[in-house]
Every structure is written in structure tokens, then in C-alpha cells.
Amino acid sequence: MKRLGLRARVTAAFAVGALVLAASMALVSYELTRRSLLTERERTAVRAAYFDAGVVESGLDTDNPDILEVLRTLDTGGTRRAVLRRDGKWYARLPDSGITAAIPGDLRQLVESGEPAVQRVRVEGQPVLLVGVPVSRGSTYYEVNSLRDLEQSFQILGLVLTAVAIVVAGSGATLGWYATRHGLRPLTAVTDAAESIAAGDFTTRLDPATDPDLARLSTSFNHMVDQLARRIQRDRRFAADVSHELRSPLQTLAAATSVLARRRPDHDERTATAARLVADEVDRFQRLVNDLLDLARSDQPAHRAPVDVEDLAREACRDRELPDSLVQVDPGTPVRWRVERRRVAQVLANLLDNAVTYGTGPVAVRLARVGDTGVLEVDDAGPGVPAGDREAIFDRFVRGRVSHTRGAGEGTGLGLALVAQHAAAHRGSVGVSDRPGGGARFRVTLPESLP
Secondary structure: OOOOOHHHHHHHHHHHHHHHHHHHHHHHHHHHHHHHHHHHHHHHHHHHHHHHHHHHHHHHOOOOOOHHHHHHOOOOOOOEEEEEEEOOEEEEOOOOOOHHHHOOHHHHHHHHOOOOEEEEEEEOOEEEEEEEEEOOOOOEEEEEEEOHHHHHHHHHHHHHHHHHHHHHHHHHHHHHHHHHHHHOHHHHHHHHHHHHHHOOOOOOOOOOOOOHHHHHHHHHHHHHHHHHHHHHHHHHHHHHHHHHHHHHHHHHHHHHHHHHHHOHHHOOHHHHHHHHHHHHHHHHHHHHHHHHHHHHHOOOOOOOEEEEHHHHHHHHHHHOOOOHHHEEEOOOOOOEEEEOHHHHHHHHHHHHHHHHHHOOOEEEEEEEEEOOEEEEEEEEOOOOOOHHHOOHHHOOOOOOOOOOOOOOOOOOOOHHHHHHHHHHHOOOEEEEEEOOOOOEEEEEEEOOOOO
16 A cells, blocks of 8 residues: 655644544534523423413412313413323313323323423424423423424534534645645755756755755755765766776777788688687777766766657667668657757667667667657567566666676677666656567656657
8 A cells, every 4th residue: 555645644634633623622512502502492491381380370270260271371482382281181272293192101290290390302203392390280281392493503503513624624634735835845855956966967956044944954965965976076087087098099909900800811710710809809898988988978967959859760770770660659749859869869779789689679669758758669579678687787787688697798788777877867767678579668768858
């Protein structure tokens, strides 16, 4: 399972914290409000019931009272319903619709024993508040107070508090995102600087005055880059100096071997063979020196300019006596890319040479696009590259199909390393995979090279 990033985790923590806090406050507010309203409604209902019970008791204090008329004199409004039990019979001012049956037996017994009682029940699915009051002559008076309006108020209150909790959680997430965006901005600057340095721009530095809390990190980072730049400069200068110093004796050897090659018909077979071997090794040595010089310069940033990459690929094929029909351009892919011509030409040349040497020849050179990224692919029909060797073959001085075989083969062992360096100079990458149908597919990505 992929782990969330720091920004996502902090944003989620803010959102969850805000939701928990808002939900807790909403629950407490809801419960306090609910209790307060119910208590107030109960007090009001009890007062009204006692008042109405007094009226009923006065009306019953006659020799032959008209009970229904007494109940009709009560001002109960539309939310209260009056019920009287006298001599085992129920009396109501309106037709009984299940009210008397909903009065719990325990409450009725308590009231009949002379104790007033209050209880919340449901009548026909609606919440009501029952108030029972004993009156004279063995009668008991009950008032049924509807709580439907209160229940609706509770539902609205619950929805409002839920919406508030959701809004607060969203606000917490927004606050977390904003805080992490600004809090991680210095780290973003460090990341951008590291990417620039990885691409070969060793002039990139961090400003220690940007954030006082990260001044030590910025100073240490800049010092590290300075040390790294000096070391790379020394290594580059050493490689360039050695390669340059080797060129003079190599030119002399090349001139001597060319003389021997011209006089090969005058030599015996053994001498001619030795002269040919010396000429081949001198030629290989010259290519190695040239590759070392290119490698010493390859960690510089790429100098981009519009280049017709299709024409460059066809030219690379023709230089190796390969059919330029190998070059294919995917639909919708422009042929002019913003790249450094020399580097891309060497990438194509090295990949084609690698396909010829180790892949029995290339079968396709493809140009494609992914967004603003240009993609170069070179396919061959060879044995492919084992999965365990697909990273190591881009190291220096690794030759052949088996990545751990060093010091043997026709190549210099620097061709694919140069491809990787040139791709990195364009902030891109290189990789190899299996080609559908067999063989290897080398893929070079060059970001920000397409319009």
C-alpha cells in the first residue's frame, strides 16, 4: 500500500482533528439544547396541566356534573389533548384515537394512587408528553402534549450541527493544506535545488536568509554543493587532461599504424596480422579517449534549441548504413524538439551501435510524445536484457549483454553510460524493457522538449 505524503498526512490530520472537535462540540451542543428544551417544555406542560386540572376539579364539584362540557371549557390549544378517567371510564373532549390505550399502566396506577406523574411516550408514531394529575372524587386527569414540533426542531438542529461539523472539517483540511504548503515551501526549494544539481547545474544555491529556522540546513546544503562541485570539477579536469595527453601519442600510433596498413601487402602473413591487430586496438583506444572526453563534459546542463529529431535519426541510420525507414514518428508527435543537437545525436548513435553490436541490429527507431516529454525508443531483435542487468548496463565500462562482464567485447563500455548522462542533462531518464515479439526496447525520455 502506497504511503501518503507528508502534505497529505498533515492535511488529513487537520481535517480529522477539526471533524472530531466539531463533532464533539456538536454532540454536546445538541444534547444540552435538547435537554434544555425538553425540560422547559415539561415545566410548561406540568404548569398547564395543574391549571387545567384545577378547572376540571371545580367543574366536577357538583352533584351531577357534565364531564364533557367541563372538558370543553378547557383552553388546550392545538398541541394539548385532555383526558379524564372517572369511575373506571374515560372521557375526552375529542374522539379518542388511541390516546387512552397509550397511557402506560404504571403511570396510571401511580396517578390513581394520588401521585402526579410525567412520562414521554409515542402515540400513533408521534412523540407526546403525558402529564397525569389526581383530582377529587377518585378521578384522574391526563394531558397529552404533542412533541412533534420539538422533534422537528431537534432534526433541524441535528442537520445544522452536522453541516457545521462538515464545514469545520473542510476548513480544517484547507487550513492544513495551506499550512503545509507554506511550511513545506523551504523543503520544496531544497528539492528543486537538488533536482537542478542532479541535472548538472552546480551554480544552484539556497538563500540562508529565506527562513531563519532553516538557515543551518541551507548553509550545510550550500557547503555540500560547493564541495561536490569542486570534486566533480577536479575529476572532470583530470579525465579531460588525461584524455588530452593521450591524444598526442595516439595520433602518433595512428599515423604509424596507417603506414603499416598501407605496406601490409609487403609483409608476411604473421606481420600483417599483427599490424591489423595493432590498428584495431589503436582505433578502439581512440574511441575510448573520445568517449572519456565526452563523458567528462556530459554532466553540464543541456543547451536546448529547436532540432529536427526525425532528420537527426535518419541521418544516424544512414551513417551506419541502416535504412532510414527504421525511423517512425507516432501520430501527433512534432519532429522539432527543444534539445541539444550534439547530445541527442550521440544518444541515437550509441543506441544504434548498441543494437548492432548486441541486438543483431535495430528494427525500429520511434519518436513519440507524452505531454511535453519527447520519447526516443530503439528496438532490436536480439536476446534482450536480463531483468537483473537492466540498471547496471548504464554504468561506466559495462559491456555486452551481461552487465557484470567487464574488459571484454568490441565496445568501450561507455556508450550507454553516455546515453544516461545525456538524458539526465535534459532532466530525463533512460531505461530498457522487453520488446513485444522479442528483443530489447531502449527508451529515452526528454522532458519539456515538446511544445
